[in-house]
Amino acid sequence: MNDATRAETLLKVEDVTLVLGDRVILREVNAEIRNVIRPGLSQGQVVSLLGPSGIGKTQLFRIMAGLQKPSRGKVLVTEKALPVEAGMVGVVDQHYTLFAHRTVGDNLLIAGRQGGLPRARAEARARELLGRLKLAERWDEWPANLSGGQRQRVAIAQQLLCSEHYLLMDEPFSGLDPNMKDEVCELIAEVAALHELTTILVITHDIASAITISDTLWLLGRDPAGEDGKVHAGARVQGVYDLVERGLAWRPEVQTLPAFRDLSLELRARFRTL
Amino acid sequence: MTRGLFSPFARVTPAQRVVAVGVFWTLVLAGWTLFHHHTAIIPTPVEVARSWVELLGQGLLVRLLESYALNLQAMALAAILSSVFAYASVVGAFRPAAKLVSQLRFLGMTGITFVFGMYFSGRGLQVAMLVFGVAVFYVTSLLSVVQGVPSGQLDHARTLRMGPWRTLWEVVVRGTFDQALDVLRQNAAMGWMMLTMVEGLVRSQGGVGVMLIDQNRRLNLAGVFALQASILAVGIGQDYFLGQLRLLLCPYSKLRER
Numbered sequence: 001m002n003d004a005t006r007a008e009t010l011l012k013v014e015d016v017t018l019v020l021g022d023r024v025i026l027r028e029v030n031a032e033i034r035n036v037i038r039p040g041l042s043q044g045q046v047v048s049l050l051g052p053s054g055i056g057k058t059q060l061f062r063i064m065a066g067l068q069k070p071s072r073g074k075v076l077v078t079e080k081a082l083p084v085e086a087g088m089v090g091v092v093d094q095h096y097t098l099f100a101h102r103t104v105g106d107n108l109l110i111a112g113r114q115g116g117l118p119r120a121r122a123e124a125r126a127r128e129l130l131g132r133l134k135l136a137e138r139w140d141e142w143p144a145n146l147s148g149g150q151r152q153r154v155a156i157a158q159q160l161l162c163s164e165h166y167l168l169m170d171e172p173f174s175g176l177d178p179n180m181k182d183e184v185c186e187l188i189a190e191v192a193a194l195h196e197l198t199t200i201l202v203i204t205h206d207i208a209s210a211i212t213i214s215d216t217l218w219l220l221g222r223d224p225a226g227e228d229g230k231v232h233a234g235a236r237v238q239g240v241y242d243l244v245e246r247g248l249a250w251r252p253e254v255q256t257l258p259a260f261r262d263l264s265l266e267l268r269a270r271f272r273t274l
Numbered sequence: 275m276t277r278g279l280f281s282p283f284a285r286v287t288p289a290q291r292v293v294a295v296g297v298f299w300t301l302v303l304a305g306w307t308l309f310h311h312h313t314a315i316i317p318t319p320v321e322v323a324r325s326w327v328e329l330l331g332q333g334l335l336v337r338l339l340e341s342y343a344l345n346l347q348a349m350a351l352a353a354i355l356s357s358v359f360a361y362a363s364v365v366g367a368f369r370p371a372a373k374l375v376s377q378l379r380f381l382g383m384t385g386i387t388f389v390f391g392m393y394f395s396g397r398g399l400q401v402a403m404l405v406f407g408v409a410v411f412y413v414t415s416l417l418s419v420v421q422g423v424p425s426g427q428l429d430h431a432r433t434l435r436m437g438p439w440r441t442l443w444e445v446v447v448r449g450t451f452d453q454a455l456d457v458l459r460q461n462a463a464m465g466w467m468m469l470t471m472v473e474g475l476v477r478s479q480g481g482v483g484v485m486l487i488d489q490n491r492r493l494n495l496a497g498v499f500a501l502q503a504s505i506l507a508v509g510i511g512q513d514y515f516l517g518q519l520r521l522l523l524c525p526y527s528k529l530r531e532r
Binding site: 095162 | 430444526529
């Protein structure tokens with residue numbers, strides 16, 4: 001487990017500040033995701049961005065997806081450190097948005113074509129991906145006929161076909177029962193194993209699920225009040241937790257470990273101060 | 275048997291539906307007959323039926339066909355023009371034009387007829403009046419559909435590397451096509467409401483509106499009722515046809531409504 005190393009930077013958030021009107025939402029956010037190398041394995045990266053509700057997670061999510069420009073700072077993606085633009089990073093929102101007027105197959109085909117693949121290759125990749133996500137037989141189905149879990153899988157496949165390796169997931173555990181949460185955790189682990197460079201960033205406030213699926217946790221929150229009682233406006237990354245170092249990454253039985261419980265309690269305590 | 279029939283949101287069984295429809299139409303016919311005895315002006319259902327048969331002999335079907343063709347032509351033009359205005363409203367420069375067309379629905383037709391008469395005549399005048407009358411409402415409804423597209427869907431298109439025009443086509447035009455057809459279905463009824471007026475403007479073009487004006491002038495209420503019932507039947511048929519067309523072209527629309 002500990003023979004894993006971290007190599008080149010795949011995504012970097014550099015001094016990102018967001019001011020909306022006169023409100024500072026994000027202040028000098030800095031963080032990076034590096035390629036995790038596990039010898040003999042195809043291991044992608046899974047990072048969870050944790051933070052209390054209303055702290056600015058979704059705004060940071062939109063900035064990292066290239067859907068919103070920050071007031072200052074930048075987000076760089078790929079090994080070539082290119083400034084992010086919409087379409088470079090796949091996004092699976094809370095509603096698992098798909099084109100309702102296209103069948104599952106059409107939704108995937110259009111994503112592949114938008115990603116620059118010729119039609120035949122786009123179809124082959126789409127069918128392969130759908131098969132790996134255990135939905136091969138739903139090719140001709142309308143999205144409205146899919147269950148929530150199936151929609152989520154198709155939305156993931158669609159985004160991977162277009163953006164290839166990067167995936168941002170907004171609150172994928174929101175409103176799910178414990179069994180469904182386990183399924184989503186398994187799904188994220190499966191998707192992360194699809195390719196060495198697959199990089200998944202999950203925005204959530206579900207601490208247990210975040211520890212279960214991630215190799216790294218980012219904690220977003222506001223600075224505590226200073227001695228003069230003044231609070232700095234705007235959230236920033238208050239802590240980075242390396243779960244590989246802590247021996248918590250990629251362990252199916254992680255929730256039974258004492259270290260899991262300790263980290264959960266530590267994070268819960270920090271949540272109260274953010 | 276009646277349990278649930280008078281409770282909001284209660285499930286109605288097929289048997290209850292039959293009873294509800296039967297009672298409703300019995301009450302309508304009873305009310306009609308009572309009204310006839312009370313005023314002696316309103317014709318009885320039998321008189322209306324007789325008049326309808328007479329009108330058939332006077333070429334009612336041909337007149338209906340003429341009106342239907344006129345309405346169809348105007349609806350097609352109104353749909354095209356309204357779609358252009360409504361979809362163009364997502365482009366800042368064209369938004370004021372779409373808003374203005376929508377607000378023109380508050381105008382009365384009286385003065386407008388004169389203006390249209392300066393540029394059109396005969397069938398052209400009829401079509402222009404109908405297109406104007408329908409398009410101002412059609413644009414209003416379609417604008418509401420366009421503005422109702424969730425921003426999440428626009429973002430979704432952007433995450434798939436779609437540019438603004440491709441997003442407009444995929445999310446707004448194609449994505450709301452089923453709703454646009456439904457808006458057309460609702461607004462197509464407006465054409466039939468205006469038909470008498472525009473056919474009365476140019477009587478030489480014929481149509482059921484001319485027949486209606488004639489029957490009304492002769493105070494033949496049975497004939498008026500018979501013609502109105504015919505228009506109603508054609509309208510209901512048209513409504514059904516457009517509903518089926520929507521299901522045929524957009525089978526997902528039924529699923530979306532669930």
